[in-house]
Amino acid sequence: MPHAEPSVPDAFDVGRVSYAIFQLSVAHKGYAASLLRRIGLHPGQELILMHLFSRDDQPQSELLASIGVDASTLSRALRRMQDVGLLVREPAEHDRRVMIVRLTDKGRAMREPIAAMWRDLDEVTQRNLAPQQAEDLTRAAYAVIEAIEHAARTHEPGDEEPR
Amino acid sequence: MPHAEPSVPDAFDVGRVSYAIFQLSVAHKGYAASLLRRIGLHPGQELILMHLFSRDDQPQSELLASIGVDASTLSRALRRMQDVGLLVREPAEHDRRVMIVRLTDKGRAMREPIAAMWRDLDEVTQRNLAPQQAEDLTRAAYAVIEAIEHAARTHEPGDEEPR
DNA sequence: ACGCGATAGTTGGCTAGCCAAGTAATTTGG
DNA sequence: CCAAATTACTTGGCTAGCCAACTATCGCGT
Numbered sequence: 001m002p003h004a005e006p007s008v009p010d011a012f013d014v015g016r017v018s019y020a021i022f023q024l025s026v027a028h029k030g031y032a033a034s035l036l037r038r039i040g041l042h043p044g045q046e047l048i049l050m051h052l053f054s055r056d057d058q059p060q061s062e063l064l065a066s067i068g069v070d071a072s073t074l075s076r077a078l079r080r081m082q083d084v085g086l087l088v089r090e091p092a093e094h095d096r097r098v099m100i101v102r103l104t105d106k107g108r109a110m111r112e113p114i115a116a117m118w119r120d121l122d123e124v125t126q127r128n129l130a131p132q133q134a135e136d137l138t139r140a141a142y143a144v145i146e147a148i149e150h151a152a153r154t155h156e157p158g159d160e161e162p163r
Numbered sequence: 164m165p166h167a168e169p170s171v172p173d174a175f176d177v178g179r180v181s182y183a184i185f186q187l188s189v190a191h192k193g194y195a196a197s198l199l200r201r202i203g204l205h206p207g208q209e210l211i212l213m214h215l216f217s218r219d220d221q222p223q224s225e226l227l228a229s230i231g232v233d234a235s236t237l238s239r240a241l242r243r244m245q246d247v248g249l250l251v252r253e254p255a256e257h258d259r260r261v262m263i264v265r266l267t268d269k270g271r272a273m274r275e276p277i278a279a280m281w282r283d284l285d286e287v288t289q290r291n292l293a294p295q296q297a298e299d300l301t302r303a304a305y306a307v308i309e310a311i312e313h314a315a316r317t318h319e320p321g322d323e324e325p326r
Numbered sequence: 327a328c329g330c331g332a333t334a335g336t337t338g339g340c341t342a343g344c345c346a347a348g349t350a351a352t353t354t355g356g
Numbered sequence: 357c358c359a360a361a362t363t364a365c366t367t368g369g370c371t372a373g374c375c376a377a378c379t380a381t382c383g384c385g386t
């Protein structure tokens with residue numbers, strides 16, 4: 001039965017917590033993807049739309065900073081979303097390098113489906129957790145994120161302390 | 164500064180826990196990828212190798228079941244790993260459909276680098292966590308995984324209760 | 327025995343995501 | 357005032373990952 005703690009090769013012992021996070025990522029992302037497919041979106045597109053719901057007519061560069069994905073990934077995702085009519089891009093007046101991203105009516109119409117998708121996802125996510133556990137999980141997640149970002153920031157330039 | 168709880172559009176409120184997991188996934192996977200790059204592996208390949216460290220000469224189908232990825236994804240990953248000399252595949256004697264996957268010396272040599280990578284990853288992951296928090300996080304992760312797998316199992320065939 | 331279904335893998339086609347290199351426009355500096 | 361650096365974005369090239377469709381082989385049942 002492929003449940004909790006499946007047949008884990010011994011080597012995974014050294015990274016039990018990371019392995020759990022890894023498995024959680026796969027399951028969570030997979031479930032989100034299946035929910036997104038039902039509303040006709042590809043993973044990641046919902047993030048772009050949600051940021052646009054918060055503030056429309058946004059330069060592509062700001063979306064980039066908010067979402068944290070590679071510029072090329074965003075560029076291509078936006079092109080595809082434009083192709084299916086979710087949004088429009090047009091060069092800014094004041095700076096012709098800048099592309100302003102604007103939702104179409106079709107894009108705006110995704111607001112409720114996306115919110116419903118998050119509700120469903122979070123409901124399932126918390127189904128086996130006590131409220132306090134959910135709270136702790138969230139807090140621990142951000143603690144880990146902070147540790148990772150700090151580690152990446154420090155020894156990205158000068159790789160690793162030379163032992 | 165993009166730390167914990169960054170500028171989260173209001174819409175994310177409905178899925179706070181899921182959004183935290185999502186962000187954790189991105190950060191954790193990104194850091195793992197950067198560590199893997201240093202030892203010349205692509206994400207996912209380390210899992211294949213680790214399962215082979217546990218049991219070599221394994222049919223591709225068993226690897227498939229252990230790892231839980233799509234058959235086509237595994238097929239192509241194995242081909243690429245064979246191309247760079249990490250492993251070899253040859254048809255089984257008794258059943259010519261089956262491909263037996265075997266590590267090469269070069270593949271076996273990855274054992275220590277991969278273990279070191281997991282140690283590094285888990286060290287960073289736990290850096291901001293008390294031991295009890297790490298334990299709780301692991302437990303919560305598997306609880307969420309179980310809920311998601313159950314949800315996927317139940318309403319994948321008959322999509323959603325019709326309201 | 328023979329055909330049909332199940333099983334094992336592969337290939338095609340698509341998106342997400344990364345890095346590296348390239349283009350265009352704007353800002354900075356000598 | 358014009359060249360050099362910077363910024364904004366795109367394109368090329370690659371891997372991971374999914375689904376769908378296909379091939380080949382094996383096993384089963386009539």
